[in-house]
Amino acid sequence: QxxxxxxxxxxxxxxAFRKALLNPVTANQFRRFVSLKGxxxxxxxxxxxxxxxxxxxxHSHCDNATIQNKITAIINCFINSTVPPALQIDIPVExxxxxxxxxxxxGPYIFREAQMTIFxxxxxxxxxxxxxxSNLASDKILPALKRKKEKQMYKKKG
Numbered sequence: 001q002x003x004x005x006x007x008x009x010x011x012x013x014x015x016a017f018r019k020a021l022l023n024p025v026t027a028n029q030f031r032r033f034v035s036l037k038g039x040x041x042x043x044x045x046x047x048x049x050x051x052x053x054x055x056x057x058x059h060s061h062c063d064n065a066t067i068q069n070k071i072t073a074i075i076n077c078f079i080n081s082t083v084p085p086a087l088q089i090d091i092p093v094e095x096x097x098x099x100x101x102x103x104x105x106x107g108p109y110i111f112r113e114a115q116m117t118i119f120x121x122x123x124x125x126x127x128x129x130x131x132x133x134s135n136l137a138s139d140k141i142l143p144a145l146k147r148k149k150e151k152q153m154y155k156k157k158g
Contacts, residue, residue, distance in 0.1 A: 017126045018119075021048055025138075032145040033129045034122060036152060040090045041125070044118040047078045047089045051111045058108040067106050074111065075103060091117045 020026040027045060034041035054070045078088045079096050087096050091114045102110055133141055 013126070014123070017123055020126075021045065021122075022052065029133065029141045029145070030122075030126075030129050032142060032149070033132065034125050036145070036148055037125060038090075040088065041122065043078060043088045044090060044122050047074070048115055048118050048122065050074050050077070051115045054111065055108045058106070064106055068104075071103055071106075071110060075099065079114075089114070089118060090121055 020030060027049060031042050031045040034045060051074065054067075054074060057067055057070055076082070079099050080086050081088045087093065095114050095117060099110060099114060132144075136144055
């Protein structure tokens with residue numbers, strides 16, 4: 001659909017993408033695919049999945065200590081990493097700071113804005129991935145991505 005000179009995705013495509021990120025096999029293929037496009041994109045897929053697990057934890061009414069541990073793990077891995085750069089996902093610094101400020105507030109929404117930012121960013125690569133994948137048998141996808149990654153590494157060393 002074309003609205004106000006911007007392309008608007010159909011809800012069907014958005015739902016398909018969300019289901020793909022929740023499917024371990026497809027998510028892994030997509031993660032490898034976006035790793036070819038940028039260093040932090042691969043982390044974006046992992047971040048999105050970990051936030052989903054966190055939200056599931058919140059909705060399962062488990063104890064606060066477990067929820068706080070999950071918040072801390074996500075922050076230490078993606079938002080305030082000891083491995084440079086501290087911000088391991090492609091979100092605005094302000095969003096990261098907001099998460100750090102609210103890290104003690106339990107509830108399913110602490111990562112909401114960041115997860116939506118990452119989803120929108122990753123969604124841009126979904127059509128290309130679908131096209132790439134459509135030309136291959138499912139057991140050929142990961143080997144093809146591995147070859148592309150090796151070529152990319154070879155060119156960088158070049």
